[in-house]
Amino acid sequence: MKIGVVVSEGPYTHQAADTAYHFVKAALDGGHEVPRVFFYHDGVNVSTRLSVPPQDERHIQNNWTNLAKEHDIDLVVCIAAAQRRGLLDENEANRQGKDANNIADGFRISGLGQLIEMGIQTDRLVTFGD
Amino acid sequence: MSDVKKFLYVNRKAPYGTIYALESLEVVLIGAAFEQDVSLAFLDDGVFQLTKGQNTDGIGIKNFSPTFRALGDFEVTKLYVEKDSLEERGLSPDDLQEIMYEDEDDDWEEKPSIRLVSRAEMADVMADQDVVLSF
Amino acid sequence: MSTLHTVNKSPFATQTLMSCLNHCKDGDAVLMIEDGVYGALANSGMADFVRAKSASLAIYVMSPDTAARGLAEDKLLGEVSGVDYAGFVDLVAKHDRTQSWL
């Protein structure tokens, strides 16, 4: 079965990104497909490659990056939500005239249309938020 | 058309205190381009999103309540509002904005987009969807 | 046709669990996750309400979340079944749609 996932809260403040991660891993282990995870609201903050959590804590962004690589998951960060919160890829940073970008490997910035498309193309959609 | 799905956007949060209401509306507006069967649900504190007379000048946040009145232009015409939620908050339907759409199938007659439903009817609306997005 | 509802809020902080249970249809399932697991406490003020709803609904709780919060099994309602993440996935697959009560 194809399962789409939405993460709509930021890392560390809420458990949402953690629960979503464990859910996606279990879904893949169970033989399901997770073609895409869509990050919205403060969920876009998961994608920053600049977070440096203490060594004895999980690294949420790394976990997602690794999982996406291993299983070819499309991690999409909503452009509108990302721009508000200061998350830019190289392309967007140039377009907006900013001097830095901060999107981690494995994530890509795109539009809300990707969320709707995921809803259309998957059999189930599960949202993790607050 | 088998590739049209029923999408429900569930709004349970009040505007301005958090961004959920605004970013929900942004999804609805973008989603309109995909020509799916779209409904919006307003229950619990979500009913506060639709009240008239919102004026955000003093808090410096954009007042997006007028945008609900444009939804008809985007062919989003089903706004289910839960009566019980209104009553629990001391509101009546008169406290809400008038939101109209032009019905293409009925000689473009103007019709109200807001459909007042009971809690049980709201449960029926929710149970009749393919995709439920919560905000 | 049935729905899996997830609730991630403590019922002592918000009305989310109450609202969710009041919008469920017979045969639906409710899964308490994250802080939502406090809704499964057996001796709380919410217990009678949840127990009554369990007559027409299947109610589940995320065991990793109850364990994390130190909620021993004997503190939880007998009407509520524990699942792990794989069980969560099975519930999603089994029901026609998932509605997250945020």
Next chain:
Amino acid sequence: MAYEVNGSTVEHDEEGYITNLADWTKELADVIAETEEIDMNEEHWAVVNFLREYYDEYQIAPAVRVLIKAIKKEMGPEKGNNKYMYELFPYGPAKQACKIAGLPKPTGCV
């Protein structure tokens, strides 16, 4: 980056959208149009005015089909179509006309 209008300057971003929407004036619209290589005539103004009125009322830019419907109503069916819009605004009504009308930059979500 800024436009110059009657001796004063109006700030804009990399792509030419004005920074403060309140800075918009008709004179400014002519200046923006010039940098877009558009010579504003009555028909351009009809679109720009419609966009501004719509934004004023609803706080968003209209969907393109809404814009086209409105122009059709005002100027007839031979003008109320996509082709005509692109003749007026070769780089797309959503981008160019909104920029000239002083509306926020579309976030390009789809």
